[in-house]
Amino acid sequence: MYQRMTCRDIYAYWDALRGEAAxxxxxxxxxxxxxxxxxxxxxxxxxxxxxxxxxxxxxxMCALFGRELRGHSFDDLWAGGPNSNPVDIAQGVIAHESPVLMNLLGFFHDGETSRFEMLLLPIRSAEGLCDRLMGALVLEPGEPNLLTAQTLRYLYLERSRPLKGARPAATTGTPRNQSAAL
Structure with missing residues (x-):
């Protein structure tokens, strides 16, 4: 049976790669x-x-939205929200090199909804600057597998939070909390 990686698995991989770096x-x-x-x-x-x-x-992810997303703006995925802007959150992940987990509600063209998690993880380029992020969009645990031909219209941010165990960009050399993850 095919198993997807969860946000927890992806975070653990990213966390192991970064070592003591942010x-x-x-x-x-x-x-x-x-x-x-x-x-x-x-x-x-x-x-x-x-x-x-x-x-x-x-x-x-492209299949969920029914189109190729490469080259498009991250802003294109989102419905407007009253309190927080997912694009600002993602830019903050890059600026502060601090990972974030978001809980989302996805609205399909047929009127159905599903809950998703989106993980945003800062990544440094070859120049050593944090100018990218790796993300994942996965169904929340307990959501039924999407076996529908319907496509997502947009995502709505319900909640976001920084991940425990995140270290600021300027590390102090103190041991980090190995047990903190998601």
Whole structure:
């Protein structure tokens, strides 16, 4: 039976890669090590205009939205919300090199909804600057598997929170909490 990686698994992989750094280098990511998650993963990069653009997008995520997302703005996925902007949250992940988990409600074209989790993890480029993030969009645990031909219209942010055990970009050399994850 096919098993998807959860946000917890993806976070654990990312956390192991970064070691004592606030975030790992892009070159450290080995797709074979997370092949079960690849359909759910995406990579965002900061543009010169300050936007976030999809650089890479997994096949399951594109299928959920019924279109290729590569090259499109991260902002295109979202319904407006009164309290917080997912794009601002993602830009904060990059600026502060601090991972975030978001709980989302996905609205399908047929009127159905499903709950999702989105993980946002900062990634450094070859120059050592944090200018990208790796993300994952997965069904929340307990949600039925989506065996529908319907596509997502948009996502709505219900809640976001920084992950425990995150370290600021400037590490102090103190031991980190190994038990903290998701």
């Amino acid at each position: 975030s790992p280098m892009r070159s450290q990511i080995e797709p074979a090590a997370i092949r079960m998650a690849l359909p759910d993963l995406f990579m965002l990069e900061s543009t010169a205009e300050g936007d976030l653009s999809f650089r890479l997008v997994g096949t399951r």
